[in-house]
Amino acid sequence: MPARSTSPPSLPCSPDELAARIREWGQALGFASVGFAGVDLGDAETRLMEWLAAGRHGDMHYMERHGTTRARPAELVPGTLSVISVRLPYWPDPQQAADAQAVLEDPDAAYVSRYALGRDYHKVLRARLQALADRIEALVGPFGYRAFTDSAPVMEVEIARRAALGWRGKHTLLIHRDAGSQFFLGELYTNLPLPADAPQPDHCGTCTRCIDVCPTGAIVAPYQLDARLCVSYLTIELDGPIPEPLRPAIGNRIYGCDDCQLVCPWNRHAQLAVEPDFAVRNGLDRASLTELFAWSEDEFDTKLAGSAIRRIGHVRWLRNIAVALGNASGTASNIAALAARADHPSAMVREHVTWALARQHSPDSQHD
Known part of the structure; x- marks a missing residue:
């Protein structure tokens, strides 16, 4: 207001x-x-x-x-x-959602930043x-x-x-x-004259775990982030193609990234959500890449109604998952899922699918 x-x-x-x-x-x-x-x-x-x-x-x-x-x-x-x-x-709550690190370590699972699950x-x-x-x-x-x-x-x-x-x-x-x-x-x-609180001191000390773990090197120095390299920016804010050199480092992260928080020692004390609206929807905490890649635009809009993810649109959703499938294991089902989208109306989706298929079929690929 x-x-x-x-x-x-x-x-x-x-x-x-x-x-x-x-x-x-x-x-x-x-x-x-x-x-x-x-x-x-x-x-x-x-x-x-x-x-x-x-x-x-x-x-x-x-x-x-x-x-x-x-x-x-x-x-x-x-x-x-x-x-x-x-x-x-x-x-x-870990009793109600899949373990974040376990999902990241499964190349065929889709990782969605935990803030966007509900x-x-x-x-x-x-x-x-x-x-x-x-x-x-x-x-x-x-x-x-x-x-x-x-x-x-x-x-x-x-x-x-x-x-x-x-x-x-x-x-x-x-x-x-x-x-x-x-x-x-x-x-x-x-416009209320409220008394300002006194800021807390910095307790990061010499720790650099968040910098060291960043998959794309987006934390270029302590307290300095280059959004152009950040997986959250690349999978959410960026409207066009994801720069090809950065695609392998994205791994299976299809919406956002939590790596820097997962390694932070202070998150041993993290408070769990008590808001019911933040509960996991549509199994997004543990869904497979192929399952989500198969969603039609109507399914995307319907299933993600009321979700922050819906803001990126179906084309960017497919773009992100295509990259993740390019980084996934070389199973027949993953390759078939990519092939099924090879003639998608969006040139951007087609380009990312083409890249992913080439990566899967490359003799130098770790997926063979």
Whole structure:
């Protein structure tokens, strides 16, 4: 909801008391943490502009268009004085979902990033943020606010860091000492004068596990990510062909990548999802590549209704799985599945299928 007024309302209690109530309400709504940040993001803007100038955002041109607005909350939503930052765990209960590492090690299984196994998190978080805003409004009266969750030019990790929800890890994701990194972030930009929390110190130390494990070398240095190399970017954000040199390293990852989080020591403390909407749907935690590659466009749209995955569309879905099948074992069923899509209407799908079949039939291929 857009801000109704840029003027802050008269508060019925002190800012500290209001912040305490907002924390209680947020936790009652299921958020694992609630914190508060101001609108000055310090040198984050400089780092953002350097990252953009280096072209590390790839084809995500919307990041260029928004420019400095991303680092200036009061420009994005005029009148913003404070940001309420929240986190919500998504990691599935191991008793209800296949082991992530085991799926990665099975070349014929499809690996879907664990955050995308259930309902679209955008809808879930927005609904809860709106419920939180409604509770605040019931106390303070109409106030200016706008809810975000990975859906606008918002530096959510930097804001969450400043709101004491964790520190930025070397993989650039937020890490919480008692909850790891496997959670979603959301924000309420408000015109409420709330007290900012004190950021937590960095606890990554000398560890480089996330850098070392990245399959495509996308974490080019501590705290620096080149999106153009990232499997999540390649399988989700990239609209065109996946660069051929990067295809073998993608392995069986057909939507996103969790490798840097799977090896992070702090995720020994990861909180499991308690939100029913994040439960696994359509067996995506353990499905075979051939099973998912056989889905028609209608099946894709129907089965993935309400899922974040549906946003990439059927063509990119087939593109991703074709790459994974090129990296899979050379079974007759895998090769037959690829051959069945060789004359697909999409030139991009056909090109990736052709690559995958050539890789399967190559005398130098590990699949023979």
